Amino acid sequence: MTNLTLALDAMGGDYGPRITVPAALQALRLYSFLNFYLVGNKTDIEKYLSQVESDVLRRIEIIHTTEVVTMSDRPAHALRNRKQSSMRLAIELVRDGKAQACLSAGNTGALMAMSKVLLKTLPGIDRPALVSCLPAVNKTPVYLLDLGANVSCCSETLFQFAVMGSVLCEAVDKNCSPKVALLNVGIEEIKGNDQVQQAGQLLQQSPQINYTGFIEGNDLFSGCVDVIVCDGFVGNITLKTSEGIARLLVHQLEKGLTKGFFVRLMAKMIAPRINSVLNQMNPDHYNGASLIGLRGIVVKSHGSADESAYLQAISLAVTEAQRRLPQMIEERLESILLDINN
């Protein structure tokens, strides 16, 4: 296996090095070909490196900086004023070819702005997209994009997202012909706004994409497709709505299962099983959103990710780097556009 180096914004996220460093150590033990740049405050990072075996330790290099991007920094502000931040330095390591991917659990808007400016988008891609996985009935997770990087999108952008999502699914899940759908208010061709309708027409003209048509919200989790495309406004609200309804259900179940001694007793006995099911609905268990369409790999972890969720994000970055995702997207897009133009 070729050696891989990841640059980690060790300070990002709600817990900073307390989560990011132990997760990186786990990854180093898991993948013998892996190396890390841990970017952030050296003292804070080293706290979690005592008693670590030398074989693991020598695959870590700390890039010391005390500046961080805060969660309240506006993207433009972070871009102008956080030039020595752990987030920016991590992205620069990718730009400069020193790392094959970077990872942050910090401010999403700042991460997107910095990544776009420092790494640039791929030829043929106007805007990067944020993509993540949803749980689905009886199948591998479903990719949903865009999750909020672009609050309004033209049909061309939606088309590019569909291509990128399809290539991502091929690369990560080794699915050779992922089913791609556009999220819409109905499945009939006449349904939806202009952007979605025109994007549908573009996709119909692309024999290389396994485009299955429109999909409605109630089929998001049914597992009938592999990639679902929408603009970032809809995607963000859809993802957060799913979180909200899962939380409501937990609340209602807890309430419903505390009435009456017998029910309470039974509920207590099977509580671990119910919790394990509900945990599968927790987005942190499908952690790691990728910012795709850039000339480099950027993975975003949930800010409140725990160690195992953060490790999942690292694994996603590893897979994308191994498959050379940006190059795959670039080649595929080129070939698809040629197909359409001929």
Next chain:
Amino acid sequence: MTNLTLALDAMGGDYGPRITVPAALQALRLYSFLNFYLVGNKTDIEKYLSQVESDVLRRIEIIHTTEVVTMSDRPAHALRNRKQSSMRLAIELVRDGKAQACLSAGNTGALMAMSKVLLKTLPGIDRPALVSCLPAVNKTPVYLLDLGANVSCCSETLFQFAVMGSVLCEAVDKNCSPKVALLNVGIEEIKGNDQVQQAGQLLQQSPQINYTGFIEGNDLFSGCVDVIVCDGFVGNITLKTSEGIARLLVHQLEKGLTKGFFVRLMAKMIAPRINSVLNQMNPDHYNGASLIGLRGIVVKSHGSADESAYLQAISLAVTEAQRRLPQMIEERLESILLDINN
């Protein structure tokens, strides 16, 4: 109590008169001041009227027609070609002042198109909106609009929806100062697309609306506001996503609770309680969507509504008619617009 007359598209919905007529009979027994026009095939309707007590029977008038709007009729087609349909005749009864509200479980697009053309929108309202209730943690349901009547909306339209939603909540729930929020990708003022941002500014200038700012998808069900406004594209997908995730959870719970003899036994014992909780998430239990902004009351029932869900839709129509919702919206909008212009 003043007498009220509702016009019912008895043929609409997946089950037609088999559900609509018994639900109407229940409503007549519940509300002594209520009368019905049952519009549809006389023979089909009368099947469900045998052995009905005369006191109830004399408050029913059947308007016979054999034409129906089918679920596959496009709105424009239904408008041009279904002039004797049960749906259209029911709306015409409202237009002609013979009924104070109409109700259909049929084709939503056709119902919207016919209602808009036959009843017209209120002065100051550009487009009607479809509004319904979501379940929420620890409180009365939350109104969400628009649910799909308008796939793209300008800021003015979103503003009008907010006013209509607020008045609806006042009228139906007797909430004297409903909290109104705009659905967005973040709660900060800089977040979102132009339409949402400008609608937010209009609402901030309206002291008569208790506008609380932006809300994210994960707070849809938290009960922190009473009315949530978005365009029909987002609203439709949000509502259907909620349906989808509830279905996924049921599936996962069923799967999770069938492994192991002991767990299976316990699960069986508390199954009724779990089911009752999950049923609360079923949109049919919050049945009845209103088409508001028109010069008449139009309530849409879910196509697959059962008798009790259809009865809820009738009750909603009764409440809206008693409170004279269209007049309330008209007066309130006029006063709010005066406030803004001064």
